[in-house]
Amino acid sequence: MTNRPADGLSVLLIEDREDVAQSTAELLTLCGHAPRVAACGEAALSEVARDVPDVVLVDLGLPDMDGWDVARQIRARAGRQPVMIAVTGRGTEGDRIASADAGLDLHLVKPADPCALTGLLARIRESLSDRSASGSSCVRAAR
Template sequence: MNTTEGAPGGPGLPRRVLLVDDSVDAAEAMSMLLETLGHDVRVKHDGPSALAMVDEFAPEVVILDIGLPGMNGFDIARELRTRAQTKSALLIALTGYGADSDRQKAHDAGFDHHLVKPVSFTAIETVIADTFAR
């Protein structure tokens, strides 16, 4: 059986993924890789536009850079956890900060996973697949 089979919302893939990163090139590259797995991906480069997209897109997975201009990823994650559409979404922090205190801040903000850049695409793929296999 192909592990990318399945309907959105079911145990398999694809998923609705919101990718938020101010690095346009990195976001586009990651988006293309996620799309090769069949995910429906939307890319935003700042917090306010990402939050505006949540109501219409209702992402199941949010991959969120912490160091964003204006509104950091911690604030965005806290806001996502208050919204019906993303209260139970998989939130993945993607950051250059990997100290224990940074991991604790991510956990406290509502992130499910904390991945430190540079992160392999396989690590992101595994987190998504493992989460929805349960």
Template sequence: MLLIDDNLDAAESLAQLLALSGHDTRTAGDGVGGLRVAAVFRPEVVFCDLGLPGMSGYEVARLLRELPFGRDMVLAALTGYGQPSDRERTAEAGFDAHLVKPVDPEVIESFLDDSRAP
């Protein structure tokens, strides 16, 4: 799993929590870095913040979906933006889910179980 968030403390905390559940995780602090990590790591699941420096999470999602390995990945927005228009934009950008911060770890595990993510 790849977590892309400019709040590296939050990303690392979630990565550690997911690792304790047996998931292989990586983190990136911005969209460009996230795309670089994704190109090498080839994650099956990506959690991506929307308000990233330099490149929005919406742009990251669109670019990931254009890559051969990105078409089938599970892509979830993990963001503080929770308005209906934000949810519409995430769906249009190619996200499979829209999770609003702070997200309860049980919600994330349930999402992963529902999506059959590794």
């Protein structure tokens, strides 16, 4: 069962830079979300196995595997599919295509604008709430 706060989302933040992870987690908490942080791909996969989040924010440059591999493994392993967003310094068209091919719903380039990120999460939260109310199990982020 997902540990979702009453008005927020459960968010798994996969980021190896401690300062970035901490500041992003603080922003998410201030916005009413419940963030968990994983500093590498293996830790992220363990977190998802324990509890599938509503949203996964994944850096592509991780120490043990790239974020695309993490995304593919989450898609293959998770029953309920989270919305997955790359938040990365990699911003070429090839990187965006690789993200889509790996099953990522969106690709944001760092530094991600905090207002844009929180606005995006608010739209995802509304979409999940609307789908829960209508009984639909299909969850995908608007592009």
